[in-house]
Amino acid sequence: MQNGLNNNLGFRGWISGGRYGLDRYAYTLHRLTGLGILAYFIMHIFVTGARLGGPEQWNSRMAFFGRPIFKLGELLVFLAFAFHAINGIRLVIVELGYMLGKPGLPAYPYSYSTLRQKPLFVVVMLVAAILMIIGGANFYSIMR
Amino acid sequence: MRESRLWFWHILAAIVILFLLGMHMGTMHLGAILSSIGFGSRDPVKSADVFHRSQQLIYMITYILLLGSALFHGLYGLRSMLFELTLSKGMEKAIGSVCAVAGIVLFIYGTYVAVRVYQMPHLLAIVKGGQP
Numbered sequence: 110m111q112n113g114l115n116n117n118l119g120f121r122g123w124i125s126g127g128r129y130g131l132d133r134y135a136y137t138l139h140r141l142t143g144l145g146i147l148a149y150f151i152m153h154i155f156v157t158g159a160r161l162g163g164p165e166q167w168n169s170r171m172a173f174f175g176r177p178i179f180k181l182g183e184l185l186v187f188l189a190f191a192f193h194a195i196n197g198i199r200l201v202i203v204e205l206g207y208m209l210g211k212p213g214l215p216a217y218p219y220s221y222s223t224l225r226q227k228p229l230f231v232v233v234m235l236v237a238a239i240l241m242i243i244g245g246a247n248f249y250s251i252m253r
Numbered sequence: 254m255r256e257s258r259l260w261f262w263h264i265l266a267a268i269v270i271l272f273l274l275g276m277h278m279g280t281m282h283l284g285a286i287l288s289s290i291g292f293g294s295r296d297p298v299k300s301a302d303v304f305h306r307s308q309q310l311i312y313m314i315t316y317i318l319l320l321g322s323a324l325f326h327g328l329y330g331l332r333s334m335l336f337e338l339t340l341s342k343g344m345e346k347a348i349g350s351v352c353a354v355a356g357i358v359l360f361i362y363g364t365y366v367a368v369r370v371y372q373m374p375h376l377l378a379i380v381k382g383g384q385p
Contacts, residue, residue: 140334147327154320154363160307160370164300171298187282194275197267204264243286250285251295 142189191240199233266326273319313371320363328352
């Protein structure tokens with residue numbers, strides 16, 4: 110506590126984007142999905158190692174991972190991939206310096222890079238959402 | 254200089270992953286939809302399909318390329334997140350070493366599996382012959 114202001118936001122500070130807005134949520138979600146995909150990927154390397162044991166061992170492992178709970182897990186991985194991949198395209202575009210806009214005088218109303226990049230953000234989120242819906246439809250189709 | 258070079262590889266690996274993992278996810282996780290319009294298999298994890306893909310050179314090469322790119326991208330990303338915790342130099346070095354060793358071990362194992370399965374053509378014959 111300094112000057113009567115409390116800087117400790119606690120749990121809210123951890124998940125809230127605050128004045129950084131949607132970009133901050135995308136940043137947090139990009140990291141979370143990245144960690145989830147990495148954990149799945151490491152397990153996936155060992156699961157697919159069952160091919161070494163031939164079709165019999167492969168079928169036995171797939172029978173285990175064919176349970177609905179694992180299918181749901183696969184759907185979550187697909188949703189995470191859809192967000193991480195499409196948001197990643199946006200990050201690469203921004204990283205390479207595109208969509209920054211032309212430099213100009215700091216005249217009111219101020220224009221800043223994240224504001225100029227907002228249309229890209231919206232498009233990217235829409236594409237990710239469409240991919241997620243397609244993934245969900247596929248999941249519904251195989252679970253029916 | 255070293256960090257900016259690693260960052261460049263991180264971005265480059267992301268672009269490689271985007272294409273290779275995009276195709277892999279489409280094949281494996283959109284099978285029901287894609288097969289309904291004439292692409293791929295509805296059940297891409299059935300052994301006949303899995304071993305048919307595994308025993309094509311192009312698939313073996315792309316599996317290894319995807320394995321290396323994804324391991325580097327994922328473990329470098331994890332390392333970067335951990336480094337943001339303002340760690341001591343010793344701890345940073347230890348985390349970097351653990352990530353590097355884990356990446357190398359996983360890459361060697363995954364590559365061994367991909368190459369070994371590619372070299373076992375009798376497996377596909379067993380699957381095609383109607384055995385499990």
